[in-house]
Amino acid sequence: xxxxxxxxxxxxxxxxxxxxxxxxxxxxxxxxxxxxxxxxxxxxxxxxxxxxxxxxxxxxxxxxxxxxxxxxxxxxxxxxxxxxxxxxxxxxxxxxxxxxxxxxxxxxxxxxxxxxxxxxxxxxxxxxxxxxxxxxxxxxxxxxxxxxxxxxxxxxxxxxxxxxxxxxxxxxxxxxxxxxxxxxxxxxxxxxxxxxxxxxxxxxxxxxxxxxxxxxxxxxxxxxxxxxxxxx
Numbered sequence: 329x330x331x332x333x334x335x336x337x338x339x340x341x342x343x344x345x346x347x348x349x350x351x352x353x354x355x356x357x358x359x360x361x362x363x364x365x366x367x368x369x370x371x372x373x374x375x376x377x378x379x380x381x382x383x384x385x386x387x388x389x390x391x392x393x394x395x396x397x398x399x400x401x402x403x404x405x406x407x408x409x410x411x412x413x414x415x416x417x418x419x420x421x422x423x424x425x426x427x428x429x430x431x432x433x434x435x436x437x438x439x440x441x442x443x444x445x446x447x448x449x450x451x452x453x454x455x456x457x458x459x460x461x462x463x464x465x466x467x468x469x470x471x472x473x474x475x476x477x478x479x480x481x482x483x484x485x486x487x488x489x490x491x492x493x494x495x496x497x498x499x500x501x502x503x504x505x506x507x508x509x510x511x512x513x514x515x516x517x518x519x520x521x522x523x524x525x526x527x528x529x530x531x532x533x534x535x536x537x538x539x540x541x542x543x544x545x546x547x548x549x550x551x552x553x554x555x556x557x558x559x560x
Contacts, residue, residue: 367507408449500525
């Protein structure tokens with residue numbers, strides 16, 4: 329059994345594991361359960377009632393948090409010509425084409441969080457798909473990272489855009505902000521993610537879609553949320 333720190337044990341006593349908290353109660357309690365010296369990330373876990381083995385029930389997409397995430401992403405854009413220039417002006421951290429892909433391949437370079445690519449560059453990006461794929465860095469049209477509107481996507485990523493996808497157990501994990509966020513901002517981000525995921529319900533899923541919801545700080549205890557506190 330994993331040994332917990334004294335701080336974890338102390339804050340865990342604030343959380344009733346048998347209770348489903350309202351979204352308002354949860355966002356208030358989350359600020360009391362942070363045990364790190366740094367500004368902890370607030371993480372959201374959603375358990376979906378899907379068959380993760382069926383491709384038509386798997387979810388993958390992106391959304392822009394109303395209040396950002398509190399973390400600035402390092403963006404690499406793979407594009408040429410005018411679109412490359414637009415990406416630079418929009419604030420992309422790195423911009424290039426085959427030269428950047430070669431750097432990844434030959435130098436094992438990964439000083440970025442996300443890759444945005446134009447459709448015409450995808451054949452080249454695909455050549456190192458075996459490197460990018462396992463790291464979850466492969467651009468995808470469903471998440472908005474394969475696009476001609478590179479400037480817009482770069483701005484969105486810098487202002488709080490996150491991508492999400494279901495794992496092999498039908499769960500979605502994402503972040504909704506930092507402990508330093510006000511309760512109202514955390515609540516607004518939480519509400520927005522839950523409503524966005526709910527709207528993405530596959531047509532083949534019958535009955536209950538969102539099964540369980542929980543939030544936690546980095547290294548902190550999980551707080552279960554009553555899904556009925558959301559207007560779904």
